[in-house]
Amino acid sequence: MNKLRTALAALTAAAGLVALAAVPSQADTAAAQRARAGQALQSPHASTFLTAAQLPPSATPWTATRVFDGVPENGGVLCAPYKIPAQNSRYREFSTELDTNGVQVTTVARTEADAVKLVDTLRTSLAGCGPLLEQQNPGLHAVSASHGKIAVEEGAWVYSLDTADPQIGTTDIHLFSVGRDGRTVTLVRWGQMGDLKDAPLNAFRTTTKTAVNKLR
Template sequence: MNQLRRRVLPLVISAAALTLLVGCGDDAVDQAADLPAASATATVDPTPTAETTPTAETTPTAETTPTASVPGFLTGTDLPKHPTSAWFAGKVTAGMPEFGPFCVEDALKTQKKVWHRQFGTEFDTNATQVVVRLDSEDDAIAFLDVLAHGAALCAEDWLGGFPDGKSDSKDYGAPSANTHVYGVWTSVPESEDGAHLYGIGRDGNLVTVVSWGQMGNLDDAPVAAFKQTILTAIAKLA
């Protein structure tokens, strides 16, 4: 994993990053319904505008595709509840995040029709959803297998970038026919341990990866709630 050495895991949403998310306004923040609201719920306008509709001279790309073709994404209330903080959601954005889900980041970077949304809390818990549109359902099935392979072998591959570290993985099974959930624990000297959950799934020619992470170990990970999150992610894709 050639991207791993330039950062220490797990990824932690800093106070500055949270401020940036909150600063996005109505398009950037989702709050859990049972927690004090900090701002309005984010929505993505599905109607193409004059600024986003491609013209005859413009070939649509991940950056210029009309918003009507953007897949549906999770909101903060769809993620496992944090015990002391609401979830803050960034905008749905074309392309990969700066730091993608590390177990499958290299595979995701091979795709062109990609969108992502990042989430954070006031503490050390963060999440990311990436959605890929493939050319056909057969291509999506094949790509889902690639992602599953990467998630299953993640703990072993991660050690290649951190030979002094420790890691372990768990297969939490398939919540449905087209979804699967994995857990990855990482530990490096002089740093906090990281617990990571990966949910992958497919609907038609759309494939999604949802990653969740926080300091600690997998014993404290909200596996049952996260399984519901990946099912919700699949239901919202179309």
């Protein structure tokens, strides 16, 4: 594990954030194992989640786990830790044979007003993730950017997080989106090594639109 990801792993423990992964982690390996073991045990909620084929194209095929209850380990996803309640939430993880990985988390709020509030909270967290990471980890360069709204159901918004460790010259790029249909909110994350110019932003917008359209 390189210096950047060692530092971010320490940050995870201090700030409750999920570390960026440039190579398949133990969690990624476990996700792939769960996918192989669970292919015949699909959740009845699977139809409301993205499939592997609906992720942005990758050099190697995507693998999707079954749909699990709750939220991923460490309270959720990078840039939005502990923001999505585990109750009434489900998630699916995605990975490839290379370094690309992702997750979708969906939750049903008690009321539509609560869903609106959660979307606002997640958008604030995603927009401010870069400065927070830099504050928590001196020496790391982290830039968050907004990439606009998608016209689907009650709306979806796309963000990116670009990180770099100048001492060892490594970079990671993550794309995020949060969208809503009534009381149901979904958050999608995609990540790999590289820069924003390497990210499939347009394809991720399509993935996001598909994710929100599948909500019910």
